[in-house]
Amino acid sequence: MNASAALQSARALAVERVEHLSEADLAELAEATDAAIIEGGGFGWVEPQGRAALVRHFRGALLVPERELFVARLDGHPVGSAQLVRPPRNNEAQAFSATLTHAYIAPYARGVGLARMLVQRVEERAAALGHRVLNLDVRETQRTAIALFESLGYVHWGTHPFYARVKGQTVAGRFYYKTLEPGRGRSTGALMDGAC
Numbered sequence: 001m002n003a004s005a006a007l008q009s010a011r012a013l014a015v016e017r018v019e020h021l022s023e024a025d026l027a028e029l030a031e032a033t034d035a036a037i038i039e040g041g042g043f044g045w046v047e048p049q050g051r052a053a054l055v056r057h058f059r060g061a062l063l064v065p066e067r068e069l070f071v072a073r074l075d076g077h078p079v080g081s082a083q084l085v086r087p088p089r090n091n092e093a094q095a096f097s098a099t100l101t102h103a104y105i106a107p108y109a110r111g112v113g114l115a116r117m118l119v120q121r122v123e124e125r126a127a128a129l130g131h132r133v134l135n136l137d138v139r140e141t142q143r144t145a146i147a148l149f150e151s152l153g154y155v156h157w158g159t160h161p162f163y164a165r166v167k168g169q170t171v172a173g174r175f176y177y178k179t180l181e182p183g184r185g186r187s188t189g190a191l192m193d194g195a196c
């Protein structure tokens with residue numbers, strides 16, 4: 001057993017789709033989010049937001065019909081999250097696809113496999129909801145995330161040279177998609193036919 005596997009087996013890892021969060025969970029999730037932002041994060045925000053603003057964000061996310069929130073827990077404590085964003089009802093033409101966004105794990109909970117679990121859980125949910133493509137985009141500076149997404153079969157289809165502004169610097173962004181097997185969340189490797 002390697003070191004990562006040994007650590008993983010000693011800790012309780014979990015990812016759940018949440019519809020409600022307790023005050024204690026919201027506070028811990030806000031703390032995890034600010035820790036990720038401070039470390040250089042990925043979660044859109046560049047500056048730490050503080051508990052009140054982040055709690056408002058998560059409460060709001062839980063109210064949006066097209067948005068689902070997934071929380072990663074380490075030994076029962078929220079340490080990261082991701083969101084699945086589905087197309088609005090008026091976008092029939094793109095109803096087959098969905099977007100994975102705002103994925104991060106707090107620095108103090110990294111390296112034990114939670115992000116991989118989080119992304120796979122979102123894929124399974126997207127596939128179960130009938131989506132056949134999962135899209136995502138990421139700053140090209142997020143090297144760990146890029147390695148993770150590529151190892152999970154995401155296909156890099158384009159790079160936006162003016163994707164984000166971080167601390168006065170323009171950062172490019174990489175755009176990815178993955179085709180999902182109906183109901184399973186595994187890649188088919190082939191584009192869907194007209195039946196989706």
Ligand SMILES: CC(C)(COP(=O)(O)OP(=O)(O)OC[C@H]1O[C@@H](n2cnc3c(N)ncnc32)[C@H](O)[C@@H]1OP(=O)(O)O)[C@@H](O)C(=O)NCCC(=O)NCCS
Pocket residue numbers: 036040041042043101102103104105106109110111112113114115116117137138139142144145146147148151
């Ligand atoms: C990317 C991120 C989510 C990974 O979280 P994590 O929980 O540490 O990831 P995991 O433990 O599930 O590891 C995933 C893979 O990345 C690898 N990895 C983890 N940390 C690494 C590091 N510092 N350097 C290189 N590889 C690393 C692991 O080896 C693992 O690969 P494996 O399953 O083949 O062994 C986390 O680093 C993060 O939150 N980064 C900032 C936010 C971000 O970039 N979000 C994505 C864009 S929205």
